Amino acid sequence: MNLRQVFVSLLMFGVAGLLLFMYLQAWIEGQHTASGEKLQQQITNQDFTLPPPGTQNKVVQSGHVPPGRSRQEMAISGSRHWQGKADSFGAVAVSLVSRLSDQQKISEPPLSQFREVYLPLALRPLNKTLVKGDEWKDVGSTQEKRRSFLYEFCQKYNSRKKLRTHLVHMVSRIYVEDRHKVLYCEVPKAGCSNWKRVLMVLNGLATSTHNISHDDVHYGKHLRKLDSYDLKGIYTRLNTYTKTIFVRDPLERLVSAFRDKFEHPNSYYHPVFGKAIIKKYRHNADEEALKTGSGVKFKEFIQYLLDSHRPVGMDIHWEQVSKLCYPCLINYDFIGKFETLEEDANYFLQLVGAPAELKFPKFKDRHSSDERTSAEVVRQYLKELSKEERQLTYDFYYLDYLMFNYTSPIV
Ligand SMILES: *[C@@H]1O[C@H](CO)[C@@H](O)[C@H](O)[C@H]1NC(C)=O
Numbered sequence: 001m002n003l004r005q006v007f008v009s010l011l012m013f014g015v016a017g018l019l020l021f022m023y024l025q026a027w028i029e030g031q032h033t034a035s036g037e038k039l040q041q042q043i044t045n046q047d048f049t050l051p052p053p054g055t056q057n058k059v060v061q062s063g064h065v066p067p068g069r070s071r072q073e074m075a076i077s078g079s080r081h082w083q084g085k086a087d088s089f090g091a092v093a094v095s096l097v098s099r100l101s102d103q104q105k106i107s108e109p110p111l112s113q114f115r116e117v118y119l120p121l122a123l124r125p126l127n128k129t130l131v132k133g134d135e136w137k138d139v140g141s142t143q144e145k146r147r148s149f150l151y152e153f154c155q156k157y158n159s160r161k162k163l164r165t166h167l168v169h170m171v172s173r174i175y176v177e178d179r180h181k182v183l184y185c186e187v188p189k190a191g192c193s194n195w196k197r198v199l200m201v202l203n204g205l206a207t208s209t210h211n212i213s214h215d216d217v218h219y220g221k222h223l224r225k226l227d228s229y230d231l232k233g234i235y236t237r238l239n240t241y242t243k244t245i246f247v248r249d250p251l252e253r254l255v256s257a258f259r260d261k262f263e264h265p266n267s268y269y270h271p272v273f274g275k276a277i278i279k280k281y282r283h284n285a286d287e288e289a290l291k292t293g294s295g296v297k298f299k300e301f302i303q304y305l306l307d308s309h310r311p312v313g314m315d316i317h318w319e320q321v322s323k324l325c326y327p328c329l330i331n332y333d334f335i336g337k338f339e340t341l342e343e344d345a346n347y348f349l350q351l352v353g354a355p356a357e358l359k360f361p362k363f364k365d366r367h368s369s370d371e372r373t374s375a376e377v378v379r380q381y382l383k384e385l386s387k388e389e390r391q392l393t394y395d396f397y398y399l400d401y402l403m404f405n406y407t408s409p410i411v
């Protein structure tokens with residue numbers, strides 16, 4: 001080996017070392033930002049379980065369902081592509097947006113576009129021209145009471161300041177039916193599957209509500225959501241369509257969600273929520289439970305719900321209605337209740353001029369052999385909780401109780 005060869009190999013060794021160093025440096029930085037982003041997401045997602053904007057939507061549209069998630073659950077979470085946090089009246093913490101990475105900012109519609117929309121919208125009288133017969137008198141007057149009750153509540157508690165709100169985010173749970181000019185805000189566990197069936201029939205996507213399977217209902221390909229329109233399209237519909245929301249006693253809804261997601265096999269809620277819940281709240285959990293996430297107890301679920309440092313985010317099935325549908329900003333024209341679901345729904349169908357033969361379906365399609373979650377069933381579940389836990393659970397849904405005039409079962 002002559003001197004020149006020695007020099008060349010030393011040089012090459014040095015270059016290789018430098019490259020390796022640069023690569024490692026980049027890798028370390030990459031790791032660092034990735035975990036930073038993850039933490040950030042955990043913080044911003046405290047109230048919403050959602051992937052970075054855009055990503056999941058693409059997955060849903062292309063029809064691929066990642067292993068472990070049912071189509072239904074993909075469809076339900078698929079439209080939640082906004083990132084941000086709003087208080088119960090919809091005033092959005094805009095500052096969060098500035099924390100998003102530049103790339104995310106570019107893929108989102110510019111926020112300024114939505115700043116000029118002023119909410120709450122006006123409360124309009126119901127147009128009863130198409131309602132036939134006297135049989136709807138009682139339902140109709142109950143409806144008027146509910147509407148003015150909510151309106152007055154919102155007048156009292158809404159902040160007077162001009163609300164600047166990320167409109168797309170607010171309307172991401174609202175389904176659109178253009179033929180009869182209906183907007184329906186989806187509240188899971190309050191008759192939403194059957195509502196979607198009815199909307200599909202109204203829209204001409206199906207001939208009968210009896211024929212639509214649970215998967216078809218929730219696959220979400222058929223019905224459009226309001227956030228898929230442009231600003232003008234959203235605003236026109238909000239101002240001219242009949243907007244409805246169907247709600248349910250908050251604790252009945254909560255218990256119903258728990259039974260549906262945790263007391264039956266579920267390839268999404270057990271591994272994602274169940275595992276995290278058992279890991280954090282069950283002492284001496286056995287290996288099997290830690291591995292499958294199955295067998296979550298109601299008390300453990302409530303510990304998760306009330307934890308300000310939840311190990312996993314919230315989910316639409318137990319999210320407060322005030323945060324799903326923004327009742328004080330949207331000013332729903334029609335407030336239906338699960339407790340009087342059929343009569344409310346059929347009255348609503350009259351109001352919007354639905355075909356006379358279309359009636360709201362009576363069936364419960366998932367776990368149909370189970371007893372419906374009634375006040376009595378709720379009482380049984382509440383027994384597992386301490387007095388303090390019961391009070392805190394009530395407090396958690398306090399706004400929903402107030403807005404829709406439900407009485408607390410907790411004494
Ligand atoms: C009420 O509905 C009827 C039938 O759809 C329509 O002809 C009428 O213009 C509506 N009235 C108002 C005030 O919107």
Ligand SMILES: *[C@@H]1O[C@H](CO)[C@@H](O)[C@H](O)[C@H]1NC(C)=O
Pocket residue numbers: 145146149405407
């Ligand atoms: C609110 O609920 C109470 C108790 O159920 C009932 O008596 C009252 O009429 C309700 N008010 C309205 C406006 O619906």
Ligand SMILES: *[C@@H]1O[C@H](CO)[C@@H](O)[C@H](O)[C@H]1NC(C)=O
Pocket residue numbers: 207208210211
């Ligand atoms: C269900 O759909 C099939 C075709 O998809 C049709 O032949 C059948 O009549 C429908 N049944 C009901 C009850 O609408």
